[in-house]
Amino acid sequence: MLLLKSLKSQAKLATCRVVVRTLKVAVVGAGGGIGQPLSLLLRRCPGIDELALHDLSEMKGIAADLSHISQTGKVIGFTGEQELESAVSGADVVVVAAGMPRLPGMQRDHLMAANGNIAVKVATAISNASPRAHLAFITNPVNMIVPTAAEVLKAHGTFDSRRLFGITTLDVVRSKKFIGDSMNISPNEVNIPVIGGHAGITILPLISQCQPKYRCDSQEIQKLTHRIQEAGTEVVNAKAGKGSATLSMAYAGATFVDSLLRGIAGQEGLIECAFVASKLTDAPFFASPLELGKDGIKRYIPLPQMSDYEKEALEKLLPILRQNADEGVNFAKTILSGQSHSPIPAALP
Secondary structure, three states: OHHHHHHHHHOOOOOOOOOOOOOOEEEOOOOOHHHHHHHHHHOOOOEEEEEEEEOOOHHHHHHHHHHOEEEOOOOEEEEHHHHHHHHHOOOOOEEEOOOOOOOOOOOHHHHHHHHHHHHHHHHHHHHHOOOOEEEOOOOHHHHHHHHHHHHHHOOOOOHHOOOOEEEEEHHHHHHHHHHHHHHOOHHHHEEEEEEEEEHHHEEEEEEHHEEEOOOOHHHHHHHHHHHHOOOHHHHHHOOOOOOOHHHHHHHHHHHHHHHHHHHHHHOOOEEEEEEEEEOOOOOEEEEEEEEOOOOOEEEOOOOOOOHHHHHHHHHHHHHHHHHHHHHHHHHHHHHHHOOOOOOOOOOOO
């Protein structure tokens, strides 16, 4: 019950709360379909003294545009790989939204082949220019990207398990929306933890723990769970080849970053779900509710009681997460060893 009450912070992004200290946030991939609305939403956070926007394409125009918003703080644009370290230098939080979107029919292993190098380059830049930064990835496939980044950070001696995140907040946002609509109540009244990973059957909404209680038969629970798991594909198909979830992802990403910033500033009792290095299960990386604090993860919330259906689903997803982690680590090792080709992992559902 305490966990679910704490999760109420998930969907309240209308205005970011004022933090005591000033902070620097860098958005890598700020010119893209997620990066632009994410940067716009982050401008609503008064505690951000500097918002650094980086992309491979020219960022001066977007930075100038956002700098005219009537909020305190400066916005600076950075362009190209040569300015990546400058963009993240001294950052308290680095959010990575760069990369190729998932297209209809695209398998996530091929997405990893396209986007894995982003994790390597950003983690390397962080290690060189801002080793104490909190690093949060939106870039998919999160189940592999985060282990890849962790391995690169370890290679540079800068890995801190409390400061590396895969943002899975969109799975919570969707769960709250779908359940709220089904119950004919506001999604803001719904509290539900989502554990596991951030792809297909690795996404496990714990509907048995939903508050208020979601009362329906097992068939409806399975149907709802499947819709939450495949919601990304729903958007990809609806956009018919023109992209993946961008606006809802930007909203979810800004929600997570808002909580992370407030935790860094010293606010207590902030609970968010994220994909992190974890010892809660035998998967080395796992999404679960976390209490955030000044140094990132303050506390791992123990997994709650689950229904038989959820226990069975958890057992099915853990082998996938273990293989995802292994392939993410191997991807990093291959790149760091100087091999020119990018390996194509094959574990994601």
